[in-house]
Amino acid sequence: MDERGEPVTTGRVTTDRVVRVGMVDDHQSPVWGIERILERHDDLQLVCSAPTVGDLLEKSTALDVVILDLRLNDGTTPRENVNRLAELDIVTVVYTSGEHPDLLRSAARAGTLGVVLKSASEDEILAAIRAAGSGEGVLTTEWAAAIDGDPNLDAVDLSPQLQRVLTLYASGGTSASVGQELGVAPDTVNEYLKRIRQKYADAGRPTRTKLDLFKRAVEDGWLPMPHRTRDDD
Template identity: 85%
Template structure:
């Protein structure tokens, strides 16, 4: 889907305690009609004091107020605001902290303008920003507790997390939709017990990628540069 096909303008916030990255994002977004940099601040608290009417926030990993990425991502999530970590990428431990807190992804400050725009747009629409940096942060996490799923539960997870419904998954496996829902309850409980909650379908997709049940998707570039 191209930018011009979106009927709404995404409200973007930015948290960075250095002005130059903010100026850079202002310049990048000034000619992008469906993305608007609504506000910026040096801390998440200051940003939320200004407005909570945001779709996505670009979040720097290291802030001068001493807050952690996990604290900041979690605090924004409480207000239904998604985050994309915007970083130079030299702190893998902080990236892992943000990944565990549920950030939608990571984009490097050295990325191309189009990559940055695509990442903001995808996250603003609730999509994962699946980059090499995000995958590396997950793969290198020594605290990522493994979840053992039976072959049947693996199949349910992969089908459902790939976009299926309880009805379509049931038809594929030859079971009733209510049985699929019961399987999903078991899957969610197993991840909750491992400290890796799956409150949404997007969470299930993320867990499936983390554990290798689903491959890291390849995002193809369309004519206008947007990667659906």
């Protein structure tokens, strides 16, 4: 808190909220590295780590963000792990050396919030965790490459009206504001959104959240890929 009693902002979260972090990696040295990075920041807490998602959840499910290695010795896939954590409302950030693009694409399809390279700077890692802790996408070139290079991202055919609803809503609009922009009732916008979600579900690309809708709009070119700069961190 500052001298007026207001929470002090550090990056993307405030110091009166601690982002509870878990880490899944079957090598100990990356865990030590993340532990060293986070221990100096009061708004981030490494709660526990484990070599598998199952082992991690046995230790704690009270987590906000899990830093997830792509290749684990238990034979699980990134998609399985991201989905398992998502069922508990725990978001993921993939932490990888980047040499397995097929695994990156699997995680991207499952809805991970982003990808951070193990060679990334300390500031980039902190920004990624804080962004994920706030429910924001971790917009890196690696995440964009995983999407762009995925031949299994089946295209979804949207009418011009559905495209407009998707872009307006995914850009931060509400049903009311989108309806006002398009000259239709909010209930009509909600029906359009149901159609859009169903079309993506039929293509095997679920949209459980508004962030998912944003990502689908970026993937299919309805919205441009945002660019993070160091000034955004």
